[in-house]
Amino acid sequence: MKVTYFYKITDIILISLLILSSGGLLFVFNRNICYAIFLGALLLAVLFSKDKLKTREVYSALLTSFTILFLFYINYIFAISTQTINKYAYYFIVCTVSILTLLYFRNNKKKDIFINRLYFVLKIVLFHAGLNFFAYFFIKNNLSTISSISNDYETFFNIFFYVPKKCLVSVFGLEFCRNQGLFWEPGILQAFLNILFFLEAFIIKKSKALLIIIGFVILTTYSTTGLSILLLQGIVYIHNEFKKNKLFLFIVAVLIPIYLVLQVNIEDKVQGEKEASFQKRFFDLTQPFYIALENPITGIGLDSEQFQKLREEFYFTSSTLDYIHNQTGLGLKVSVTDKGSSNSIMFLLAATGFPTTILFIYLFFKQQIIKDKRWLWMIIIIISVMSEPLLLRPFFFIFIVSGFMSFYQKIMIHKQQFQ
Numbered sequence: 288m289k290v291t292y293f294y295k296i297t298d299i300i301l302i303s304l305l306i307l308s309s310g311g312l313l314f315v316f317n318r319n320i321c322y323a324i325f326l327g328a329l330l331l332a333v334l335f336s337k338d339k340l341k342t343r344e345v346y347s348a349l350l351t352s353f354t355i356l357f358l359f360y361i362n363y364i365f366a367i368s369t370q371t372i373n374k375y376a377y378y379f380i381v382c383t384v385s386i387l388t389l390l391y392f393r394n395n396k397k398k399d400i401f402i403n404r405l406y407f408v409l410k411i412v413l414f415h416a417g418l419n420f421f422a423y424f425f426i427k428n429n430l431s432t433i434s435s436i437s438n439d440y441e442t443f444f445n446i447f448f449y450v451p452k453k454c455l456v457s458v459f460g461l462e463f464c465r466n467q468g469l470f471w472e473p474g475i476l477q478a479f480l481n482i483l484f485f486l487e488a489f490i491i492k493k494s495k496a497l498l499i500i501i502g503f504v505i506l507t508t509y510s511t512t513g514l515s516i517l518l519l520q521g522i523v524y525i526h527n528e529f530k531k532n533k534l535f536l537f538i539v540a541v542l543i544p545i546y547l548v549l550q551v552n553i554e555d556k557v558q559g560e561k562e563a564s565f566q567k568r569f570f571d572l573t574q575p576f577y578i579a580l581e582n583p584i585t586g587i588g589l590d591s592e593q594f595q596k597l598r599e600e601f602y603f604t605s606s607t608l609d610y611i612h613n614q615t616g617l618g619l620k621v622s623v624t625d626k627g628s629s630n631s632i633m634f635l636l637a638a639t640g641f642p643t644t645i646l647f648i649y650l651f652f653k654q655q656i657i658k659d660k661r662w663l664w665m666i667i668i669i670i671s672v673m674s675e676p677l678l679l680r681p682f683f684f685i686f687i688v689s690g691f692m693s694f695y696q697k698i699m700i701h702k703q704q705f706q
Contacts, residue, residue, distance in 0.1 A: 295404075298392075299407060301328060301329065301388060304328065305388055305682050305685070306412065308322065308325060308384070308680065309475075310471060310475035310677065313469070315435050322380050326383065326384055329384060329387040329388060330387065332391050333391050340390075344393055344394050347691075348386050351688055351691035351692050352383070355382050362585055362588060362640075363589075365585040367587050370588045370590040370593060371593070375589065375590075381680065381684055382688075385684045389688050389692060392404075402486065402490060405486070409480075409482065409486070412480070412483070413480060413504055415469060416468035416476055417500070417504050419449075419468050420463070423447070423464050427451070430442060430449065437471075448467060449464045449467070450467070463507070465508055467508070472675065473510050474512060474675045475675055475677065476508050476510075477508040477514075477517075478671040478677065481505065481513060483501055484501045484505070484517065484520055487501065488520060489524070505517050506545065511549065512671070512674040517545055518549060519663075523663055567629065568674065571629050571633060572673075574628075575630065575633035575636055575637035576637075578637040579636045579640060579641065583641050586638045589639065591634075594634065594637065594638060598628075628676065630673050630674070632672055632673050632678060634676065635647065635678060647687050650694065651665075651687050653689075653693060654686040654687070654689040656685070656686060
């Protein structure tokens with residue numbers, strides 16, 4: 288019993304580090320130390336696991352590692368500008384921790400152990416985020432400032448975090464600070480909360496009350512993307528439940544405030560004070576595509592700093608702007624930026640070119656971690672990584688790794704059958 292409890296704690300620690308390494312403020316302020324701890328914990332967990340390592344799992348992990356590193360090496364060699372080796376070292380670490388995490392949980396583990404541990408940790412994230420939202424009204428005058436390279440945060444003893452200068456909003460007369468929980472951006476919190484909603488609604492199915500709580504906390508992020516995903520999930524969930532229980536219509540009422548807040552949010556961002564946010568995301572969707580068209584095979588390189596410099600010099604021609612407007616009906620008011628891309632799929636496209644990106648996205652869809660309601664799951668994840676720079680972070684990169692490992696395992700199985 289004690290041994291089982293020890294391994295359960297180990298699982299929870301690893302999943303927590305996996306989530307926090309994908310947008311958590313702990314890794315923002317202590318990245319090198321945290322990744323060293325994460326990598327060390329993974330190595331110990333894999334080497335001293337109670338289950339003997341399966342040869343097939345090890346081989347598929349090694350082949351996945353070699354393939355991804357080879358693609359990154361090609362990208363580094365053929366980049367159009369000098370790349371910083373530290374940036375590629377970071378991606379090497381991301382690749383390593385993703386592969387080791389998946390190897391640990393796939394090796395002789397029960398089928399749903401990863402999902403169950405993820406569900407448990409995300410409930411802790413939910414609990415903290417709920418406290419984070421309500422605590423602001425009581426502690427907003429007792430916050431201290433901590434600074435990172437990209438932003439300044441207000442914190443209460445490093446327990447609760449806010450960015451009032453950017454995230455203070457007023458909805459229907461209620462003024463509050465957008466909830467970011469343990470992460471550097473409300474959009475990242477909503478992504479993980481929508482993942483929790485999916486797990487609860489379509490896989491775990493333990494508590495309808497928890498779904499309402501998750502929905503409320505997602506509302507507190509005031510994220511357009513988060514509210515859109517939540518509304519989609521709510522509609523799918525109600526459709527499924529209505530087939531089973533005709534009296535379940537009362538749940539429809541839960542979607543009404545979500546829709547109303549989403550409507551206000553969209554109007555504010557498309558035509559109101561937050562229009563710059565919409566324009567930035569629209570720009571991040573279009574500009575990297577045109578950069579990729581000029582560098583279609585190997586891209587411009589994965590160094591985000593070099594990518595930002597190139598963006599400053601890459602201007603849309605008037606004909607391009609007219610074409611975008613004619614095709615979408617939206618006017619692009621931004622012609623250049625010196626910031627990184629919030630759309631991590633389009634960044635990957637510009638950075639690595641079409642062949643590597645198509646391969647990664649294909650294997651992303653072929654992931655074997657979440658199989659129930661796969662179509663809805665992939666919509667949630669794709670929208671999330673297209674709205675935040677998350678695809679090349681460990682939690683999300685692990686789904687690409689899953690596709691790679693499953694592909695190599697199928698090859699090994701077929702090879703054994705023909706021997």
